[in-house]
Structures are given as C-alpha cells and as structure tokens.
Amino acid sequence: MQKDIPHIVFNSKKPDNNGIEILTIESLSVRKKDIPHNPEKAHQLAFNMIVFYTEGKSKHLVDFVWHEVKPNTIIHLSKGQINAFQFHEDLKGFIILFTDEYLKKQINNLLKNELVRMFNAHLFSPIIQVPKDSNVAKYLQLFYEEYSRIEEDYNQENTYNSLYSIIFSKLERLKQYQTFHLKSSDKLNTFLAFKSLLENHYIQSRNADFYAEKLNITYKHLNTICKDTLAITAKQFIDEFIILEAKRLLINSEIKSTELAYSLGFEEPTNFVKYFKKHTGFTPNQFKKQY
Template sequence: MKIPEISFVAPVGTPAGVEVLSLAELRRRIPGEQLAIPQRPEFHHLLTLTGGSLRHMVDFTAYTLEPGAWLWIRPGQVNQWSDLTHAEGTLILFQQSFLTPATVTTARIDDPHAAVLHHPLPSDAAALHRATDHLTAEFHAFGHLPLDVHTAALRHLLSVLVLRLAHLTAPADAPATEPDPTYLRFRDAVEHDFTRTRRVEDYANTLGYSARTLSRATLTSAGIGAKEFIDRRVVLEAKRLLAHSDQAAARIADRLGFASATHFNKYFHQRTGQTPIAFRDATRARHTGN
C-alpha cells in the first residue's frame, strides 16, 4: 500500500486556494473508511474542535483534540482521521500560494520541517475563535461581494488566523530576522533531492557553495549541521513509509536511494536505535493498544 498524495481541489463556485467546512460536512462528503486511510495532502489543514473529541494521527504521532484545541497539518505530513462521529468543529484547507509572500515568511508557512502545531487550549483562544468565525462567514458569503474583493477578504482573514497560530509555536529565542538565503536554498534542495543523495558535498556542488558554508548556514538557522539535517529528513521519510504503508523495508530502501536493504537497515538503526521493522511494529502496537 502506497501513501496517496492528495491535491487541493477548490469546490465549484469558490475562490481557488482555500476552503472552510464543518466536520459535519466532511462526514457527509467523504466516507469514514476513506478518511481512515493514511494520506499525504499537498496543502495545509487547520483543524479546531467545538464539541466532542477526536484522535488524529500526523506522521506517526497521535494527537487528542478536545473543544478549543487546534491542530495544524502541513503539506507532506502524513495524516489519518479517526472516527468523526462524536466530533464537531471547523476544518480550514489552504494552499501556500493563497497567502501573500509576507505572511508566508512571517508564519514560516513554506518551511517543510516546521513541527506539527497542536495546542489543547491556546491562551488566546477567544481571538482564534473570532478569527475562525469571521473567516467562515466570509467564505460562505460567496456572491455578496465582487469576486476579487471576496478573495482579498478571505486572504486577509486567513492571514490573521495563521499568524496568530504560528506565533503560538514560535520559540521564545527565535531570531527576528529572516532565515539565511543559503540555508533556504539548501533546505529546498534537500527536500527535492534527499532520495537521490545524502552527501553534503553533492548539495554544495549543485548550489555553488562549499560544504563548510552549507554546514555553517544550517547550524545557524536550524541548530544542526548540514549532514545531520539531511539524515533527519531521510529518517523522517523512512518513518512515514514504515508507519503508514505496508511496503517492505527493501522497497522503502530503494525509494530512499539506498543500494540495498542491508545498507538502509544499518543507516536507520544507527540513527534511531531500532531496525526499520522494529520501528514499524512498535509504532503500530502503540496506536492499536496491543
């Protein structure tokens, strides 16, 4: 079983790039057994509950949501819905391109390595609730304003919400300046090529930097060296495939660019302390209660 990749499709008659719907509408639209299949969306999910409870898995971690809680799932992260029968709330889907470049930068929306945002009860819950209500009302008021005005209003209202949510996860000592462009180029190159090469020297040659420059930029911006950055991305993808697909370790090794399953097993064990199969078994046992 492969992990299906889901593209954003705007509902007919709505601006492209954003959708706001209730969990009740989601239940009506998509069968529960289809939602329960692990999937890798190519767009952002903002999920908040107003009633009931929900257990939602992102990558290989289960999050429990109660009323007032928020969960932000980013493109590329593998998520899996549980039973929605007893959960009520709002789901906001959006593409990065819907927001302005300034909002994308400030809220780190373009960072593929940003952590999953999960807040059981944010301190500014009232402000987040108001922002969600305003966004929902505007989304469902399609046709009341000219399309360009309606779209601009949605963009501004969504920006308010994502900026507030991003602020909740910003480290207290996070630098106020924008990330180093060298690091951003390296980060994007790794995201594109980590299944092809794990050598810092290859990225340095492609980008026109020295390996030392890449390591220095990555250490300053991400807190780890360039090689560690690459390895963490490879291990993350390996864990996603092990936890959410039934592919054999040999097949996963091939997908990640390893010469053999033996090399993959050794690489994974050195960096996690577990063999790939032991990780898969432990993860599935943890989430099934066995």
Template sequence: MKAAIPIYDICSLTQRQDDLLISRFAPYLKSHRNLHLAHKHSFYHLVFFTQGDGSQTIDFKQVPVKPFQIYFMIPGQVHNWAFRGKVDGYIINFSVPFFQSFLLKANYLEDFPFFTGIVADSVIDVPAGMQQQITGLFEQLIHETEEPKPLADDMVRSIMLQLFIAIARLGFTSVNKTIPSYNYTLLRSFQKLIEKNYATLRLPKQYAELLYITPNHLNALCNDVLGIPAGEVIRNRIALEAKRLLINNDLTVQEIANQLNFADNSYFTRFFKKQVGSTPEEFRKTTNSHD
C-alpha cells in the first residue's frame, strides 16, 4: 500500500530546529525535488516567482505558474508542483507561532484575504507597478537572514508584515469596490467558524446563531458575495477535508467518514459523490494515479 501523504515541518526541510526558512527559490527547489509530489505543510508557506512556467496544484485546484505571481498557503493544505524549464524567485516558510509572540493579536494573519485557505484568493499576480517593490522586500529578507544583526528576527517579521500589507491592499481595493466592509468582515467570520467547526456543525442556521444574524441574512450574504448559498460553502469545506484525507491511503473510507462525523459510510459516499462527482474510492484511485 502506498505510504501516507508526507507532512513536512520546517525542521524536516532545514535539518534544524527553526520557525523560519527564507531562501531564493531555485536552490530550494534543487534541494527538495521530492516536493513535486503531493504533500502537506505544518507551516505557512509562500512563494514569489520571478521566473517560471508550468503549473501547481493547491487543494486539488490547478493554477498556472508565471513570473511575478505570488501564492500563499496555510498549514494543512495539499500541494504539488509541475514546473517546466527554469524556475526562480523567493520562498518563505514560517511556523504558526512565529508572529504570535510579536503581535498582541494572535490571529492577526487570519485577517489577510490570502491566508484564508481559499485558492482563488491566495494566488495573486503582482502588477507591473508593484513588482520592483515586492522584489525589494524579498531581497531585504534574504539580506537579513544571510547577514543577521541584532533583533534580526523582529526585522524579518516587520518586513514580512510590509509584504503582507502591500499584497493585501491589492485584494482589499478590489473587494471594497463591490462589498461593504461590514459584509466582508461578516463573511470572514463565517469562514473562520466553518474552519473550526465543519466536522460538527453542518447547518447554516447553526452558524447564523453564532454570528447573531438570521439564516436568511447569511444566505443572502453568501449568494451576493460568493454566488453560492451558505449551505454550499459549508459542504464545500467538508468535501475539501474529505479529499485531503482520501489521499492518505493509511485511512480507510470508513475511518474518514467517522472522522468527519458521518453517521455511516454510505451516507458519506452519497455526500461525496454529490459534491465531487465521484465516489471516495474513485477519487482516491484517480488522484493517486497522478502522483
């Protein structure tokens, strides 16, 4: 039987105890050729491409790779690359606690639109007018890690926050043109609640109660902003977790159904087929044949 999907932490990539890895991408890729296979990270991960072609798959959604594209991943997402030709740029891996001791608001990063785990929001083309600025920030980060000075970690954190805010402003500009800030905040709160409770809370009315709004209000919000009802947002997150678990052949379909709190295997299979278009066994077979 195929081994379980690998889950990497920063230590396994650097061979030392650390909360941070910053590198130019070409040497990193050369040292970690195995990362073209599907894998998970236990840390935050972002890459800024300055040169490259091919594709990558994040949580089973394939996106093209191109110069001056930046992508962000949160812990637990499934990822693999399929590059063509020479690829270069910059990579940052950092642990969940890396900013927690630095910022009073422990979940500060969750407010950035690209750290939601939604693939469509986390792969961003940097416009020509910002490419020099973003490249300069990455060069500062490389310099700080290659020639560390007093308070180097705090300097790195402050440069990373400049980077995050600069990229976030791109997204906020486009979001704010069409979505009132209150609705955007409410939607993010809904998404965060789903992330914490998808295995136990399945109904929009349960989330509406936690948000102190009516189920109709929640449905209208999701339909207006996302184009799908609240129930579909919840079901999509459950289906995504099922996909992530199914690529681990060490788990049986029954065990996955139990982990996601389905009453029985047949109910889970019906749910999965309706959401994904194939049975769990078919999805597992097809996905594994691509590795």
C-alpha cells in the first residue's frame, strides 16, 4: 500500500489548525530526527508546500530532480509531488504548508490563471527566483510572527487568509515571467483537459489516439497542442506521466514490480520492466534501491 506522508501539525500550540502552517527551515533541520519521516530522504507530500530560502546555498529535490537553491529562491510543490531537503548549517528560510481543503477555501480569492501557473507541475518549473528588491520575505516574516504568537487572536484566521492571499499573489506575479508564452487560450484549455483525462484513465490506456478521441479532436491536433505547450509529443507526455507515477509508487510503498505493473495497466510485468528501463535506464528494483 502507498504510504503517503500525512499532513503534519508542526506546532502543538495550534491544535485547532485551519489547514495552514509556517515554520523555519532551521527548525525542521534541528528536529529532523524527532519526526516520523526524514525530510532529507525522498518522500511524497500529502499537502502543498512553499519553501523560501533566505540564506545559504543547497539543493532541493522535486519529483526526482535536484534543483540548486540560493538566497531568495522559492520552491513550490503541490500535493503528491516528491520532495527532499539537503540541510546545511547556514541554511535559513521559511516553509508554508497548506492542505487541499485550505486551498479550496481560498479558490474564490485567486484568479484562474494563478491556479494554472502554481498548480500544474507538468507545465512550469517549481523554482521562482525572487528579486532582491522584492518584499515577499517581509510578508513571510510577518506571517511567521503572527503564526508563532502564543496568544490566540479572535481574528487570527482572517489574518492568515489575508497574508496568504498577498503572498500567493506576489508569487504568481513573479511566476508569470516564466510563463509569458502561455496565455489563457483554447490550446491551453485543451491541454489541461487532456491532462485531466490522463490522470483518470492512464491505467486504461497509454495511447494518444484514445485521448484525442475523448477530446473530439484528431491525434495530429492533440500532438500540435502538446508541442506548442510543452515542446513534446502527446505520447511523450503520456510516457513521462506514467513513469513519474511509477517512481512515486516505487519509493512510497512496499509494492512489488509485478503488482505495480498491473496497477499501471500493463498486462505483463515484463513489459512494464522493459518500459520503465527504456525511459529511465534502470529496472524498477534498481531505481527503488537508488532512493
């Protein structure tokens, strides 16, 4: 069975947590031996997370790719993504955790374009480099101070919500510079519909024609949309999606390759092993040992 990391309450002073928390990178580094999972080992998130590095240089793992981080780097991860820190003594910053339930409460305050940019990991880099003259750090510090107050304020939840909206909007404004080529268009909407279908039917089919038919478009049109959006073909996107799902399951469960093959829609385990090795260079067991 898959062993997702649960939403963890990091601050016992907040027993009535409303789905959002903030802590420092330093505190997580100090407490890493006292929590159920090792944050420096690859693990899957059961919540959304924003990490803002204010001091030091290191690396951060996101979906099996190590990204270089330095002061004013923000890493954004959505629920289900693979994550790992690499702590150093001089590393400082903030970590905001928030559940899907909290996010849903905030949906009405966020523009659709913001959700597209921040919550589609296949479309955008998880890294945002914040300009030195930005005041994002000030709002994060304020959020941390408000959250760390021992005295409960009757209006504290509204304060959290307001600060979250400000921080999120500022991050979206920075992220839009990565995504100037993507506008709210029919092509983007069709791609997102394709991605949604794939998430629901990947066990049933890995054939691009299957999804083109469900979208009532030709295979050629779907291919053009994928190339314009991600610079890869529809089949390549399907394969990348399947491989990422397989990797996530491999490191977060005791599942055997045979069981995994059937759960991903492969009729023969040997076909899955060949498919996985073709796209990663490793057998499933070799990959699991690596992590």
